[in-house]
Amino acid sequence: MPLTKANYKLPKRKKVKISEKLKKQQKRLEFENTSYALKGFKGSFVVFREKGLEDVFVVDDL
Amino acid sequence: MKIPTPNSSVRDIGKVVFKSKNTYFDLVQNGTREMIDLWMYNYARNIPDILDGNSVRLQSVFKNNSKSMKNHKPNNSAIVIGAGPSVYEKNHLETLANSNYKGAILCTERMLLPCLKSGITPEKFPQFFVLTMDPYQITIKFYNDKIIKKHGKGISAIMSTCTIHETIEICKNHGLNIFWFHPLIDDFRKQGSVSKLMNMMSKSDKNPDGFPGLQTGGNVGCFSWIFSWAILGCSPTGLIGLNMGFDGDTPLEKTYHYDQVLNHFNNDKSKVSKFYRKVFNKDLGTESLLDPVFNFYRAAFLDLVVRTPRWTKTVNATEGGSLFGKRIKSMKFVDFLNTYN
Numbered sequence: 001m002p003l004t005k006a007n008y009k010l011p012k013r014k015k016v017k018i019s020e021k022l023k024k025q026q027k028r029l030e031f032e033n034t035s036y037a038l039k040g041f042k043g044s045f046v047v048f049r050e051k052g053l054e055d056v057f058v059v060d061d062l
Numbered sequence: 063m064k065i066p067t068p069n070s071s072v073r074d075i076g077k078v079v080f081k082s083k084n085t086y087f088d089l090v091q092n093g094t095r096e097m098i099d100l101w102m103y104n105y106a107r108n109i110p111d112i113l114d115g116n117s118v119r120l121q122s123v124f125k126n127n128s129k130s131m132k133n134h135k136p137n138n139s140a141i142v143i144g145a146g147p148s149v150y151e152k153n154h155l156e157t158l159a160n161s162n163y164k165g166a167i168l169c170t171e172r173m174l175l176p177c178l179k180s181g182i183t184p185e186k187f188p189q190f191f192v193l194t195m196d197p198y199q200i201t202i203k204f205y206n207d208k209i210i211k212k213h214g215k216g217i218s219a220i221m222s223t224c225t226i227h228e229t230i231e232i233c234k235n236h237g238l239n240i241f242w243f244h245p246l247i248d249d250f251r252k253q254g255s256v257s258k259l260m261n262m263m264s265k266s267d268k269n270p271d272g273f274p275g276l277q278t279g280g281n282v283g284c285f286s287w288i289f290s291w292a293i294l295g296c297s298p299t300g301l302i303g304l305n306m307g308f309d310g311d312t313p314l315e316k317t318y319h320y321d322q323v324l325n326h327f328n329n330d331k332s333k334v335s336k337f338y339r340k341v342f343n344k345d346l347g348t349e350s351l352l353d354p355v356f357n358f359y360r361a362a363f364l365d366l367v368v369r370t371p372r373w374t375k376t377v378n379a380t381e382g383g384s385l386f387g388k389r390i391k392s393m394k395f396v397d398f399l400n401t402y403n
Contacts, residue, residue: 028199053249055369057292058131059275062250062261 097197098256100224101247104197105260107227111240113266117273118220118243123295131292134373138189139165139402140296141379143182144283145172146305148382154302154395155180161399166296168193168286171204173303174217178209184216189294192238193220193286194229195245195278201229211236220289223260223273244275280362288366291374298375298391300398305383306360310340310349319353341384345392350384360384377402 018026105112124130141158149155158167159181166189169177174192177183184190194201210217214237221230222245233240244264250257261272276292278285283304290299308317314334327333337354352360367376367389378385379395386392393401 025199052251056246057277057288057366057370059246059250059257060271062244062258062272062275 098247100197101245102224102256104224104226105263108223108225108230109263111230111234112223112242112264112273114268115240115242117269118241118276118289118293119274121218121220121241122274122293124293131295132371134295134371136291136295136297136373138294138296139298139300140168140290140294141165141300141302141398142168142170142283142286142290142304143173143177144170144286144301144303144305144380145176146303146380146383147308148305148380149173149303152381152395154379155182157395157399158182158302159186161403163187163399163403165189165403166191166290166294168290170282170286170303171196171201172282174204174210175207178213183213185213188216190216191218191220191286191289193282193289194225195222195282195285197222197224197226199226199228201226202232205229205232205236205238210238214238222278223264242273244273245278246275250275277366279359279366281359284359284363284366287363287376291370297373298377298398298402300377300379300393300395300402301385302379302395304378304380304385305350306356306363307341307350307352307384308356309382310351312351314338314351314353317351317353319355323354343384343386345378345386346382348382350382352384356384364388364390 124134141163143149143155143158155176167177167182167187169182169190169192171192171194194204214233217238219233219238219240221233221240221242223242224245230240242264244257244260246257248256257275261275264272276285277288279288283301283306287299287301287304290296314320317338320334323334323337324331339352339357341350341352341360342348343350363385364387367387370376370389375391376389377391377393377398379393379398381394
């Protein structure tokens with residue numbers, strides 16, 4: 001019988017167990033990377049240029 | 063529990079309240095505001111620590127809150143350590159480690175390990191701070207090392223209430239002294255402000271007024287600079303490793319945010335260069351290449367530095383990069399150490 005893609009059986013591989021912690025970390029990393037891609041640019045937090053907020057560095061009573 | 067995704071409705075709020083004509087600035091800023099769900103996700107998980115935590119107020123030299131800031135007379139200087147390439151090219155860590163500098167050391171989180179390994183430790187420099195404001199997972203690895211546990215007790219960690227919780231757990235395990243602040247993420251004067259809501263939730267018997275809200279400038283290097291004078295009352299503040307740009311002849315593909323910019327233009331390489339610019343650093347006579355993100359950070363820093371109280375002095379001792387201009391003095395790092403120690 002000629003060996004074709006249809007009749008060739010791939011060797012079975014052992015499934016690697018991923019711990020819950022690692023799974024959670026991978027999910028989080030995936031999310032962060034997707035977010036960067038969606039945003040286009042990476043920035044963190046904001047800089048105020050609204051009127052009256054230009055000189056605000058510390059707000060004691062939020 | 064589903065980890066939150068960017069909230070596109072927040073973009074609209076940004077467009078209404080933010081009226082800058084600078085397109086680059088808008089792009090990064092509005093994109094950033096979309097991350098609000100992630101900030102809240104982290105904030106919620108930090109609440110037990112926040113309610114029992116210390117406030118950055120404890121570190122403030124302005125006992126009458128920031129009202130007494132205007133006429134302050136500084137008696138201490140500070141050094142902010144960023145992770146820009148010049149910090150290694152110019153051997154600034156070794157220079158500092160071998161000095162007898164007496165002022166405050168403000169380490170951006172990425173530089174904590176390199177600093178400790180270079181001999182810049184809280185035992186040698188008792189006023190030793192590390193700062194974190196990013197909500198991302200990457201901050202975990204900056205704190206996850208045995209050497210940090212060794213020096214943990216002498217380190218004051220200045221933490222945003224939106225920091226990823228795992229980072230907080232590691233810091234606690236390593237014995238770092240955590241001090242909390244709220245990052246100012248919206249106009250707190252408005253009804254329903256997220257910054258205001260965050261503070262309402264952080265009030266406790268220990269901190270009846272919650273925590274102060276701090277301007278961050280968009281990145282931890284700029285935030286460290288703000289913290290050095292607005293909380294610690296230090297001046298001058300010397301900056302090292304705050305390049306905010308690349309050497310002028312760096313290929314675009316090798317710049318830090320290239321993939322993100324390329325992605326923004328649907329992988330059309332011909333459009334990418336439109337978002338890059340070069341600036342000539344007059345103080346150093348060198349050219350700096352800015353990607354849109356560093357362009358944003360630079361613009362934010364230059365905007366903020368001219369609004370600081372008159373007693374503050376900012377000395378750029380990076381010996382490279384794009385930060386120069388009004389109220390920024392450029393100087394070699396060794397000269398900074400000799401002049402202001």
